[in-house]
Amino acid sequence: MTDLLTMVSAAGPLAGGWGVHGLWMRRRLSAARRDPLSGLWTRAPFERRASRLLARHHAAVVLVDLDGFKALNDTFGHAAGDEAIRASAASLNDALAEKRGAVAARLGGDEFAAVVPLEEPFTLPWLLNGLHGAFTAPFTYR
Incomplete structure (x- = not known):
């Protein structure tokens, strides 16, 4: 019985360490799937999510x-960009x-998707007008 307790007490920190490592790895993988500058999905994870969404719903696909x-x-300069x-x-x-x-992504450079x-197709003009307004609003760079 004491041998079993000794093994369990020795394995506890190792198992805990693997749990923390697994959590850390999941966070790192998630971060790798996001564009570091914009925080949006990168191309590959976006395409997977978009594909699933398009298979299940009527949707608008927007490219900017x-x-x-x-x-x-x-x-x-690049800082302004x-x-x-x-x-x-x-x-x-x-x-x-x-x-x-x-689902939204930065595809690369200055391209977004x-x-x-869309629950109702007639809402598309409002969606596009809202997106146009959001993208054309001025921003401040100092």
């Missing part, structure tokens, strides 16, 4: 490319916050 992004980077990416991602998140099941479930 920021006009003048290269000129912004060339004129004001990074801020434009962050502001655009925040606008996209805000515009989709109440759209249950929506979203898939938004």
